Amino acid sequence: MTIQEEAGTISRRGLLRAGGALVVMSAAVPVALRTSVAEAAATGMPFPTPVLTDLSTWLTVHTSGNVTWRTGHVELGQGNRTALAQMVAEELDVAFEKVTLVMGNTNVTPDQGVTAASSTIARAGVQARLIAAEARATLLSMASKRLRAPVTELSVKNGVVHHGRRKVSYGQLVHGKALTAVTPIVINGQGTTVGATPKPFSEYTLVGRSIPRVDVVDKVSQKAAFVHDITVPHMLHARVIHPRGIGSTVVSVGQLPAGSNAQVVQLGNLVAVVAKQEWDAVKAAANLPVTWSDWNGLPSTEDWPAAMRATPAKVVTHASQGDFDSAFASAASTLTATYQTPFENHGMIGPSCAVADVRPDGSVTVWSATQYPQGLRNGIAQMLNVSTEQVEVLWVDGAGSYGRLCSNYDDAASEAVFLSRELGKPVRVQWSRADEHIWEPHGPGTLHDMAAGFDESGNVTAWKHDAFMAPNNDSTMLGPILVGVQGSSTRTPVGSWTGPDLYQFPNLLELAHQMPEFGAATSPYPFGLRTTFLRSPGQHQITFAQEAFADEIAAATGQDPLQFRLQHLTDARAIAVLTAAAQAGKWEARPSPKRDASTSNGTVTGQGISFVLRDGTYAAAVVKLEVTPATGKVLLTEVTVAQDQGQIINPRAIEHQISSCVLQTASRVLHEEVKFDTANVTTVDWVSYPLLRMDETPTINTILVPNPQIAPSGVGEPAVNVMPSAISSAIFDATGVRLRTMPFTQEVVKAAMG
Amino acid sequence: MAIELFVNGKKEEITSSPDTPLIYVLRGELGLRGPKFGCGLEQCGSCSVLANNSARRSCVKPVSDFEGQDITTVEGLPALWAKAKKVRHVDLHPIQQAWIEEQVPQCGYCQNGMMITAANLLASNPNPSVSEIMTAFSTSGPSPHLCRCGTYDAIIKAVQRAAQLMA
Ligand code: FES
């Protein structure tokens, strides 16, 4: 399979402009869309919405036997494009190479929700599987008529239907025409229902194989276009000068130095410079004097935990069983601890970028790396006050965004549309590195008060986890807010608890204080320090506190951390991943800390273990590391992750996802913290906000626990959750010092070692 | 006077103003996609190119600093290999081949710079150890090469594989 553009993926307006009247669309475009652009524009609907229950929305079978499959989900660098094509080819019984995916083009792809929370395979993929099964049933019913044979006597191989020696190919049956499902597709609150039954897993030949990723060749040879590479005729380059403080508004905008080739645009508090040459815009942004109002509504980095505790919040009971209070009051002994996680960056290596073309007739084309093209389309229609049928969003590859472009659908796009409307030309907005570090909606800071009570023999009789969580679902886009067309927000983002509890404690209480955003109350804008989904949102922080505290209990009661977990778990899949990780990671069964942790080279070594159930996927990790007490440096030496994600679609892609989770989270745990003063974020680049370096890469072992009879669940996030506590516990094992506040930087570790 | 560069083997007369950082010339004026803008501060490595055969960041230094130099972007790596092997054409440099075989890219944004630094390393050290690879990507340049997607371990394997392919 190659990534080709089908006719329908090119902007139809673009085609119209390029080639005059474009009367009939290619057969690759669903029937509903096969109208002339001129005709569609005349009805005020240049960009109709694909209908989900129409089989021809999902796929086109070409005369050649090639299949175009359309999905509303997008490739975020995790191999979705390949895994989805595998699932579809499998169900249709065609060769993998025959399937080409069109992703995230609002003109032709169905709205399958946002690409986030490891949901592509578990939700969009399973939906695609059902619809592909229905497509196969439809093709078989056509073949049955053609071959005059009952469906039950037909077999399919590589897209050719056989009946005895007679055969007909899918391509011959359909030759590019629209398919109508034999049984109508039903999509409602219960999910997707089709007449056909998907294949049993025992018959899979493509699913479960490590098919190489189809996007990798193009990315390596630089044929793949990232959103940063998109250029359109007459396009202007823009740089936005963002407010100085989070709640600052424009006092005055000065003039560009004489000789500048850029132009200043001011729309309310959206201040930008635009130029034909990108460098002219960059220089102008640095040279334009803008005075902003003073705003100092944030607590500083040092003060935020106290400020968070002092802020009134809604308290939600996540789980409650037995009577924690009385069990804790009557416990023979108790243990309490507070954990803290910092505000973090998504840290896209390429900063936000988008191109928008708002035309005089009000129709809009946006090129974006958004994680939710349909959501962005609706958002843009709203902010420009046009109908959704006036807007097309064309998704393009971007830098790994990890939630940054998820509920926050794309700030740069929201700024570009206003600038393009104002200037009457296509506008490309690219943020500076400082803009991205300061203005991205960050991962939320959290606090966790933990308490446990024990009986005389050290059994846990009471467990409490009281979490204070900054929001993890801000969905504001800066453009309309700065311009002033969107005032107060209709919804207040909150921090939510994510994740089930598998440990069995007789009396348990789990509370979430859903905090508002810092500064939101005093800002003229409907946001404060924006925080949103960051890879495994909520659960990353919850699991850190939960799992590290489990280790504290094991240490306080002299138990082996693995045994302690196994004793309190009943779920067989949980036990299986923990056991597999312990075995492969050569877990030493003993209580922590280690008696003699020192080595001959002046370091101390330790081990840590952790477990999570994230969205149906079970993961366990064993971390081995060394600490240099003299410098405080922590170096991971070996990380072993065992994971059970049900059915395995593409083993190698899953292993790469696990490595990705391990390394990205090691970076978060050891190095990353967004700092701020009372006005705004002060970590503005990769020096003030460093990432893990290659010379900190551990050996990574991955074990995929097979469970083919269970539907596939997500693999992009689970292993994120097991890293923080495993690292914290391994440092404790090595040094006897328990670190409860992330990140565990060299300075922090050195100070803690005294 | 126009600044002259040799980009991927071709002579180019540059019309951008001389203070323009090289990356904007390569991307904006010459339409190349390989060098990626990551920070504009020489802090991430994604804009790396080979200039007279050594890895350089292209995001800060003006094009005038590169006057007369041979610039190679990832797009030019295959031709560089073809020249070294004295063949007319190859589709991919062995480094790119190794990157595909090891399935290195996740989002892929940083990988241009990674492959350029691999080329730089393998030119002077055809058989680097793991720790030499780590040093090359972590401490030898103006900054470490950063990847957000967690591909460091795959890059280490791919550099070793490329070394074998080039031997
Ligand atoms: S873009 Fe040049 S080093 Fe980051």
Ligand code: FES
């Ligand atoms: S592969 Fe995404 S930043 Fe490196």
